Amino acid sequence: MDYQTLIVAVDGKVATVTLNRPDVRNAFNETTIAEITQVFRELGQNADVRTIVLAANGPAFCAGADLNWMKKMAGYTHEENRADAAQLAEMLHTIYTCPKPVVAKVQGDCYAGGMGLVAACDIAVAVEATNFCLSEVKLGLIPATISPYVILATGENAARRYFLTAERFSAQEAHRTGFVHQVVAADALDATVADIVKALVANSPNAVKEAKRLVQDVAGQPLTAELIADTAERIADIRSSEEGKEGVRSFLEKRKPNWLN
Template sequence: MTLRLETDPRGIARLTLSRPERHNALDAPLMDALTEAAHRIARDPAIRVVVLASTGPTFCAGGDLGWMRAQTEADGPTRAAEARRLAGMLHALDTLPKPLIAEVRGPAYGGGVGLLAVCDIAVAADTATFAMTETRLGLIPATIGPYVLARIGEPAARRLMLPARRFDATEAVALQLLARAVSPDALAAAVEEEATAFLACAPGAVADAKALIHSLRPPVPDAVERSVAALVARWESEEVREGLRAFFAREPTPWTRG
């Protein structure tokens, strides 16, 4: 089972990524499971708050590279469908009418940063690290782009996305990707504090307030479709084929210097 959903008697649900052997990388089954879970949670009045957690040392390593490599060999319609699978998962989580809180015990890379950007609150261990690593492999952070830009702004996105720069939890808090960074031993209590605060609030009011926030966001026309088209085009590039080939062969990429 790549995803677990458990709800306690108070209505706090725990949605746990469970592919530790693959660093919780997002492949098609996990994306579909997250999308379906988001829809199920939205319909369940017993669930008041959702904690997005993970098993193993890594929160989420981003898109599964085997899944990505398959797209370089697929036809155009298949690439587009797979890009929309990822975009649809992010949209389902972003528009979930329940508070979504990330509990981040380890690194979050690529699509893992995208998951944090669609959460209402993200709390991390102060030892966690972050990066949008796509350009190192010839890829681009396309489908996560609209959500990351909304969270951290364009200047920070340029500084982090373009050179795939790694950053720590302190910087992630300063960028507002994280709400808080605490010691690993204090993480569970910090997430509990954030989650229980919602239990004093009217569920319908919380849902309506979240919907209002979404409606007031600066609009970007066709942002999702633009990101899907950009990802499909990038999957067709020679750089992606070379980048993924080098990764699996454990060789330097052609553009590596030094």
């Protein structure tokens, strides 16, 4: 379908979703939110797609909320604000729970809600000149809907500082806190993301999906008998799956598994 705020391209096993509002630094509005939610649902169910890259056109990755959208929100009732925020929360959760791995390709500055987009992805690569900022408190707001994802990505201690100060911080600082996985020169961004995508599509699609869910379900959980039993059940399930059996057979027979054909 045609999108007003995105460019969506599928090349073989890789889909690229590109934010395409460079004139407003890829700030998002209700249309962007609806389109991102829809496309990630569709790509998540597309059996031909193995991984998704979230990218952006122009000098900035995403400046957060669009100013015209914010002006409209200023006149909303509490109930209207709640419904509006719920749509943003749904978009972030759709990216986070997408059964396909999602790689954020951050080519420029990333502020406020844009940081939520990156945090909801599985892997994030940023160019070394990128600035990040959680600027909400400067406007009398808080980064509420993005907070579960940003805190998971950057850690509680760093979130406490940057949620409260609204300071800009560098890609190197984002890497130090764990918010991004890798920082590269601008001319190395395409190749770096391509290498990550190549590694992702080489793996068992079902195992990648289940490994993503494993991290989400196990992270932060106490080491209880129930958790141990759950992980044992998961490995039993994956070993007895078709791809699990094929992966072991292909390894023992020294051939490529059938998902690479």
